[in-house]
Amino acid sequence: MTGIPLAVAIMTDETGWHTSRLKRALRERGALGRCVDLADCRFDTTHAPHGLAIPGYGRGLPDAVIVRGIAGGTFEQVTVRLGILHALRELGVPVYNDARAIERSVDKSMTTFLLHRAGIPTPPTWVSESAPFAQRVLMRECAKGHDIVMKPLFGSQGKGIARVGASSEGCEPLPALKAYGQLAYLQRFVRPVSEPGYDWRVMVIGGKAVTAMRRISEHWVHNVAQGGRCEAAALSEPLATLAERASAALGLDYAGVDLIPCDDNSFGATVIEVNGVAAWRGLQSVTPFDIAGCIVDDLLNRRMALGRSTGNIKEVA
CATH class of the missing domain: 3.30.470.20 (ATP-grasp fold, B domain)
Known part of the structure; x- marks a missing residue:
């Protein structure tokens, strides 16, 4: 593969500051980064023997993948997007972070x-589909002088979280579970x-x-x-x-x-x-x-080397 730069797919649903930093870090190390939206990838057993179609890579595959973002969608859409990452790993393509780690x-x-x-x-935590159970947890914690933080199961950047505790009239009511996907994720507030x-x-x-x-x-x-x-x-x-x-x-x-x-x-x-x-x-x-540079160095020097040592890395034509 002398003279052929490593091809790294940056999986993202939006380009911007982070992807620019990663592409620059890859370029400085002689690799080529390309942004790819997982929503544009597909399983296609007629496209190539390996059964995947990754935009920008023809009938081939990238040498490695950095996961920068996965767009939200229906349960079915997200399942297939994660499935693409699972499939790439099965095909020996190092995926950084891989689908199992992201799911966790x-x-x-x-x-x-x-x-x-x-x-x-980590703070004491309760997760249940039962609103009565969640209300009992809240009342018990309030009686002990603790507030509760209620979070969406899937969420980031502090969006959608609520703090519930005692009030002058007693324990505040639990927010309706409908806004939380009919699921209560409750965590004791750390003062x-x-x-x-x-x-x-x-x-x-x-x-x-x-x-x-x-x-x-x-x-x-x-x-x-x-x-x-x-x-x-x-x-x-x-x-x-x-x-x-x-x-x-x-x-x-x-x-x-x-x-x-x-x-x-x-x-x-x-x-x-x-x-x-x-x-x-x-x-x-x-x-x-240099955070982006460190990520790229770790991908190239550790993660890809690990794949080679275990034989679990695709051959580059």
């Missing part, structure tokens, strides 16, 4: 289960240790925590998309260890791990989210660390 991180209930199973500090409150976003790439920031907000939601302010943060050993363990528990190649300070464990923090299709524009604005 997108589903908050599975994320919580895997974190809990791995012994990683801030300072004013204003903050959390951390730690970027983990190739199993190693590489950079971090604090997100500070007068509001209890700290996401940048909800008005949180980014500030550079030292990456302490406990914080790095906790983020790395969280990423490993979900099997992610790269992850944005959100942690909030607390005083009930030796880490001084608890994991509240693990993002498998993590954005890093806010983090990049407060760190000189």
Whole structure:
């Protein structure tokens, strides 16, 4: 393959700052990045022997894939889009992050289960289709002096979350489950240790925590998309260890791990989210660390080398 640049498909439903950074990092390392929307890919057993059609690659396949975004859609549409990623992995194409890891991180209930199973500090959580059960949890937590955070099972950037707790008239009612897909995902609210409150976003790439920031907000939601302010943060050993363990528990190649300070464990923090299709524009604005370059280096030097060592990588013509 001398003289032929590696062809890397960047799977995304929208192009912009992140994809430009990834394409530049690939180009600087002699590889060629092309943006592809999973919605435009298809299973097609008449198109090529391998049974896939990936726009821009003719009857062939990319040498590797970076997953930057998956568009929402019907259950059937999302299933097939993830199926394309599963199929690419089956065909020996390194997928970064692969479909199984993304499924684990997108589903908050599975994320919580895997974190809990791995012994990683995360707030007490309840997930149920039963509104009466969810209301009982809420009342019990209120009686103990705890507020509850209700989140959409699939969601990001702090959208759609609600905080429910005690009021002057007693416990507030549980929001209607219809707006949450008839499912209650309830998590005990972690009270801030300072004013204003903050959390951390730690970027983990190739199993190693590489950079971090604090997100500070007068509001209890700290996401940048909800008005949180980014500030550079030292990456302490406990914080790095906790983020790395969280990423490993979900099997992610790269992850944005959100942690909030607390005083009930030796880490001084608890994991509240693990993002498998993590954005890093806010983090990049407060760190000189080249995040896109690190992602590409990890893909080319570790992930693709791992495929070659196991024989699970496609041959390049």
